[in-house]
Amino acid sequence: MADSVLVIGGGVCGIQASLDLGDRGHHVYLVEREPSIGGRMALLDKVFPTNDCSICILAPKMITCFNHPNIEVISYAELEELTGEAGNFKAKIRKKARYVDEDKCTGCGSCCEACVLEGRIPDECNQGFSKRSAAYIPFMQAVPRVATIDPENCLYVTRGKCKRPCVDACQRGAIDLEQKDQILTLDIGVVIVATGLTIYDPTPLAEYGYGRFDNVIHSMEYERLINASGPTGGHLTRRSDSERPKRIAYIQCVGARDQRSGHPYCSSVCCMYATKDSMLAYIHDNDTENFIFYTDLRAPGKGFDEYIKRGEEEYGITYIRARPGEITQDEETKNLRVWYEDTTSGGVKDLEVDMVVLSTAFIPRQDSRDLAKKLGISTDEYGFFAASDSLTSPVDSSTKGIFVAGACTSPMDVTDSVTQGGAAAERASEVLSMMEAVASP
Amino acid sequence: MKAGQVVIELNEPRIVAFTCNWCAYAGADYAGVSRISYPPNVRLIRVMCSGRVEPSFILRALEKGADGVMVGGCHEADCHYVSGNKKALEKVEETKKLLDLLGLGEERVRVKWINANEGEAFANEIKDFTETLKKLGPSPISLVKEPKEGSPKKDLGQIAGETDALLCVECGKCTASCPVSRRKPDFSPRLVVEELLEKLYPQIETSKELWDCLTCKTCEERCPYGVRFSEFVKEARVGIKELSNDGNPTRSGQIFSWMRIMSQDSLDQKRLGWAEGLAYKEVSSSPDDWLFFVGCLPHFEVSHSPIEATPLSIARNSISILNKMGIDPVLLPDERCCGHDLLFAGEADTFIKLANKNWQAFKEAGVKHIVTACPEGYYTLAREYPKVVDGWDIEVKHITEVVAEALDSGSVELDGDLLKETKVTFQDPCRLGRYMGIYEAPRKLLHAIGADLQEMEHYGSGSICCGVSSWVNCGVTAKNIQLSRLGEAKKTGASVLVTACPKCQIHFKCALHGKLPGDKENFEIPIEDITSLVARALGGGENG
Ligand SMILES: Cc1cc2nc3c(=O)[nH]c(=O)nc-3n(C[C@H](O)[C@H](O)[C@H](O)COP(=O)(O)OP(=O)(O)OC[C@H]3O[C@@H](n4cnc5c(N)ncnc54)[C@H](O)[C@@H]3O)c2cc1C
Ligand code: SF4
Ligand code: SF4
Ligand code: SF4
Ligand code: SF4
Ligand code: SF4
Numbered sequence: 001m002a003d004s005v006l007v008i009g010g011g012v013c014g015i016q017a018s019l020d021l022g023d024r025g026h027h028v029y030l031v032e033r034e035p036s037i038g039g040r041m042a043l044l045d046k047v048f049p050t051n052d053c054s055i056c057i058l059a060p061k062m063i064t065c066f067n068h069p070n071i072e073v074i075s076y077a078e079l080e081e082l083t084g085e086a087g088n089f090k091a092k093i094r095k096k097a098r099y100v101d102e103d104k105c106t107g108c109g110s111c112c113e114a115c116v117l118e119g120r121i122p123d124e125c126n127q128g129f130s131k132r133s134a135a136y137i138p139f140m141q142a143v144p145r146v147a148t149i150d151p152e153n154c155l156y157v158t159r160g161k162c163k164r165p166c167v168d169a170c171q172r173g174a175i176d177l178e179q180k181d182q183i184l185t186l187d188i189g190v191v192i193v194a195t196g197l198t199i200y201d202p203t204p205l206a207e208y209g210y211g212r213f214d215n216v217i218h219s220m221e222y223e224r225l226i227n228a229s230g231p232t233g234g235h236l237t238r239r240s241d242s243e244r245p246k247r248i249a250y251i252q253c254v255g256a257r258d259q260r261s262g263h264p265y266c267s268s269v270c271c272m273y274a275t276k277d278s279m280l281a282y283i284h285d286n287d288t289e290n291f292i293f294y295t296d297l298r299a300p301g302k303g304f305d306e307y308i309k310r311g312e313e314e315y316g317i318t319y320i321r322a323r324p325g326e327i328t329q330d331e332e333t334k335n336l337r338v339w340y341e342d343t344t345s346g347g348v349k350d351l352e353v354d355m356v357v358l359s360t361a362f363i364p365r366q367d368s369r370d371l372a373k374k375l376g377i378s379t380d381e382y383g384f385f386a387a388s389d390s391l392t393s394p395v396d397s398s399t400k401g402i403f404v405a406g407a408c409t410s411p412m413d414v415t416d417s418v419t420q421g422g423a424a425a426e427r428a429s430e431v432l433s434m435m436e437a438v439a440s441p
Numbered sequence: 442m443k444a445g446q447v448v449i450e451l452n453e454p455r456i457v458a459f460t461c462n463w464c465a466y467a468g469a470d471y472a473g474v475s476r477i478s479y480p481p482n483v484r485l486i487r488v489m490c491s492g493r494v495e496p497s498f499i500l501r502a503l504e505k506g507a508d509g510v511m512v513g514g515c516h517e518a519d520c521h522y523v524s525g526n527k528k529a530l531e532k533v534e535e536t537k538k539l540l541d542l543l544g545l546g547e548e549r550v551r552v553k554w555i556n557a558n559e560g561e562a563f564a565n566e567i568k569d570f571t572e573t574l575k576k577l578g579p580s581p582i583s584l585v586k587e588p589k590e591g592s593p594k595k596d597l598g599q600i601a602g603e604t605d606a607l608l609c610v611e612c613g614k615c616t617a618s619c620p621v622s623r624r625k626p627d628f629s630p631r632l633v634v635e636e637l638l639e640k641l642y643p644q645i646e647t648s649k650e651l652w653d654c655l656t657c658k659t660c661e662e663r664c665p666y667g668v669r670f671s672e673f674v675k676e677a678r679v680g681i682k683e684l685s686n687d688g689n690p691t692r693s694g695q696i697f698s699w700m701r702i703m704s705q706d707s708l709d710q711k712r713l714g715w716a717e718g719l720a721y722k723e724v725s726s727s728p729d730d731w732l733f734f735v736g737c738l739p740h741f742e743v744s745h746s747p748i749e750a751t752p753l754s755i756a757r758n759s760i761s762i763l764n765k766m767g768i769d770p771v772l773l774p775d776e777r778c779c780g781h782d783l784l785f786a787g788e789a790d791t792f793i794k795l796a797n798k799n800w801q802a803f804k805e806a807g808v809k810h811i812v813t814a815c816p817e818g819y820y821t822l823a824r825e826y827p828k829v830v831d832g833w834d835i836e837v838k839h840i841t842e843v844v845a846e847a848l849d850s851g852s853v854e855l856d857g858d859l860l861k862e863t864k865v866t867f868q869d870p871c872r873l874g875r876y877m878g879i880y881e882a883p884r885k886l887l888h889a890i891g892a893d894l895q896e897m898e899h900y901g902s903g904s905i906c907c908g909v910s911s912w913v914n915c916g917v918t919a920k921n922i923q924l925s926r927l928g929e930a931k932k933t934g935a936s937v938l939v940t941a942c943p944k945c946q947i948h949f950k951c952a953l954h955g956k957l958p959g960d961k962e963n964f965e966i967p968i969e970d971i972t973s974l975v976a977r978a979l980g981g982g983e984n985g
Contacts, residue, residue, distance in 0.1 A: 206901065206903055207618065259608075259666055259667040260667060295610060295612045295665075296610075322612065322613045322617065323612035323614040323665065324614065325613075325614050325617025326617060326903070339617045341614075341615075341629060343612065343613040346626075346629070347626045348616060348623055348626060
């Protein structure tokens with residue numbers, strides 16, 4: 001019987017699950033698709049309800065996880081196939097070629113600077129607000145802190161044509177442009193899936209002008225703009241003229257609680273993070289005026305209502321109960337006009353602002369159904385992984401020995417993701433010891 | 442008996458005479474006091490001036506059972522309002538043209554100038570008219586029935602359920618999207634539903650708001666809960682109409698009258714005069730044949746000539762396009778109105794009658810494919826007919842789709858230099874766009890003729906309606922919508938506003954014909970239907 005745990009997804013939830021299991025003496029493989037673990041939380045500035053610095057909380061966990069004697073972090077890797085059954089799974093993992101020897105690389109960054117494509121490739125971590133090289137380290141606190149050469153853009157990898165200054169720049173001889181994908185076959189006892197969420201691209205809601213108007217952005221873009229380690233060094237600026245927006249409107253439930261875009265459920269986190277975002281803008285510059293257009297303010301949780309109240313009283317946030325119908329743009333100033341019905345006093349009104357932030361829906365990752373198929377677990381109608389019984393076994397999947405946790409099961413905040421990560425670790429450990437007891441009486 | 446209803450038991454012609462207060466009515470009165478006898482077939486309706494008699498009055502009289510209508514006024518220079526009688530003459534001429542199209546014959550309407558002391562002349566005219574009508578025989582439409590009172594109508598609660606209005610969370614996105622609410626602050630789609638559901642029928646009787654909606658579907662396009670408000674309105678209007686709340690129909694209901702008349706059995710319509718010289722046929726000879734559904738264009742041509750709209754050129758250009766594509770379409774000599782406007786104005790039963798008449802005619806002509814240049818007809822045939830006729834199996838397309846498909850397959854080529862470097866802008870018709878989801882086909886055609894398409898601020902699914910729908914409630918709000926739309930078109934710098942719907946064209950031209958606020962330059966832009974451009978790019982066609 002195999003007693004290792006496979007954790008898929010190295011966001012805060014997967015990290016927590018791995019740490020809990022590792023501390024209990026279980027051997028864990030943490031498989032992360034991206035070059036670094038950390039997930040969504042690594043990219044956020046502050047987190048509600050404490051407004052603590054997100055990466056400051058997460059980074060120590062990331063490092064502990066990486067250095068943990070019982071945890072093997074396999075980054076830049078994906079599950080190819082899972083066969084067998086609880087206690088005797090075989091997992092085939094594709095460890096993608098990153099063209100850098102992880103053991104030799106010190107993360108000095110010389111190759112990134114030397115790369116002929118420096119400043120040419122939109123940086124996904126920064127939502128495209130900045131450009132990176134083909135050789136890159138995704139963000140400063142990345143774990144593992146090693147370079148990755150992006151096979152989709154690197155001139156040598158794609159066309160075999162490049163003078164390869166990156167290779168010369170690396171004093172450690174870590175770059176290996178001939179590296180190949182590796183297939184690892186692992187014996188696994190139980191699996192935890194913690195692949196997290198993604199956000200809805202609001203372009204199809206044409207009335208809000210996302211993609212058409214420079215100063216309409218979505219909340220993830222906002223998180224990067226206000227983040228001190230983001231593309232603007234934490235200076236919130238408008239795309240159109242790099243000026244600081246003084247009046248900001250946040251539109252809630254964009255593509256969420258919305259039958260037409262296929263997400264009738266509530267994303268449960270955005271009312272809170274829009275309040276957080278408004279507070280941050282105010283903390284940066286206290287002449288900023290923030291307007292939150294909400295359908296219903298959903299702040300269910302201890303201290304959450306108080307958080308909203310503080311937003312109103314201490315940070316001067318104006319909450320307006322309306323889902324705006326349209327945003328129009330002033331051709332010259334690129335300011336935006338938000339058209340809404342004042343549902344409390346009646347009548348169509350409009351509000352001119354410098355920037356609009358769309359609080360866009362949390363949706364399952366596009367590949368969640370494929371992954372579910374590989375794992376033999378079921379999803380709900382939207383593509384979130386389904387629990388076998390959401391009331392009594394919220395982290396058990398439909399298949400024995402596979403657990404699901406965090407935002408890949410339903411929209412949830414960091415606290416809940418961590419709680420679920422812990423719960424999944426607990427269940428995994430329980431099932432492992434039960435099976436062990438049966439195997440060696 | 443309802444007021445205004447003419448009931449004559451004898452098998453005699455029934456005449457309604459609209460007579461002016463100052464001359465003709467006084468003349469009739471004089472005949473009476475002088476004891477000059479005249480046939481009892483006439484019922485007099487006194488109006489202050491003959492110029493007040495609209496075509497709608499005459500049509501309404503015919504619809505209600507009159508066999509003939511006379512308009513009596515003062516002699517030429519005697520009009521007490523200077524030129525009312527001249528206007529009367531023009532309106533009667535217009536009516537005659539409409540009657541001609543309907544095949545009712547213009548002899549059923551006449552004008553007579555009669556002085557206050559011309560009792561004899563009045564009596565003679567009535568005698569003569571009675572004789573003429575006897576010879577003509579009873580009007581084929583003398584049996585037009587009013588919608589049955591108490592005919593099955595849906596309960597508002599049921600309508601709200603069926604249109605998902607009960608899912609509304611009162612977020613106001615509909616109101617904030619609605620072109621009417623933007624200009625008429627007391628109108629809010631969500632509140633219309635809410636208030637109607639609260640108060641039910643006492644409210645519906647007075648609900649003007651139900652007529653304010655353009656059924657443009659913008660709110661529906663955006664409502665997060667999929668509330669189908671325009672459908673709610675369409676259904677709820679059936680009930681409201683029965684309570685005689687009719688939403689101020691355009692031209693006091695003239696258009697609805699001839700639409701209702703068109704639902705009659707024994708008409709002998711003469712509606713194909715415009716197609717002379719074009720290649721078409723009246724019966725299908727192969728299952729691949731296309732029928733061109735003309736719609737109300739011949740009638741619109743008559744009633745909208747004062748604003749220089751030329752709806753018939755849309756029909757002619759469409760035929761010319763089809764001919765150039767090697768298609769000789771089928772045209773039906775007895776085609777009826779598609780019924781769209783009646784359906785959306787609460788006369789569902791007349792709509793069903795029209796739909797079934799057309800369905801019968803389509804079957805008899807043996808067609809399986811229909812093309813139309815009118816988005817409303819397109820939507821109605823494609824989406825509403827299958828709901829009310831048995832066994833609908835006909836494919837329906839808009840002319841822009843047919844040409845766009847031919848372009849794709851390479852079976853037709855358009856002159857790519859026709860509008861080389863010309864900036865144009867395009868009005869998405871509600872029925873073509875939001876109702877049928879066709880946005881690309883017309884744009885593809887514009888591109889193919891070399892036009893430089895400049896989109897308006899609102900375009901595609903966010904496009905704004907031309908301001909009036911189903912011929913109701915054309916008022917200040919409608920004008921404001923039209924002007925702001927023309928303003929948007931103008932701002933693009935385009936030299937022509939391309940339309941793809943006869944009504945869009947009519948409504949914009951109408952707005953341009955009225956008083957324009959401030960500088961005309963902000964609004965005035967030539968308007969041309971897409972069929973005219975395409976026909977020209979195929980080496981045929983006429984401006985229109
Ligand atoms: C704009 C925004 C602001 C937010 N603000 C706050 C806040 O202030 N406070 C708060 O509590 N919460 C906030 N959240 C929510 C918070 O980000 C989530 O609750 C949390 O990140 C969920 O953690 P997770 O580990 O479940 O998922 P994620 O953080 O999404 O991590 C999932 C990980 O799995 C990896 N992965 C995905 N698919 C695969 C695969 N097939 N194979 C291997 N690896 C895979 C991903 O690369 C990622 O690293 C915010 C979210 C957003 C979008
Ligand atoms: S091979 Fe060329 S393109 Fe690729 S990482 Fe090195 S320098 Fe950049
Ligand atoms: S690959 Fe070499 S140059 Fe690049 S970060 Fe690693 S050690 Fe530095
Ligand atoms: S949390 Fe708030 S903004 Fe997000 S979907 Fe729910 S109600 Fe809408
Ligand atoms: S947009 Fe839809 S849910 Fe919102 S108020 Fe209007 S009808 Fe109701
Ligand atoms: S259908 Fe159009 S006019 Fe009617 S309420 Fe909706 S948006 Fe307004």
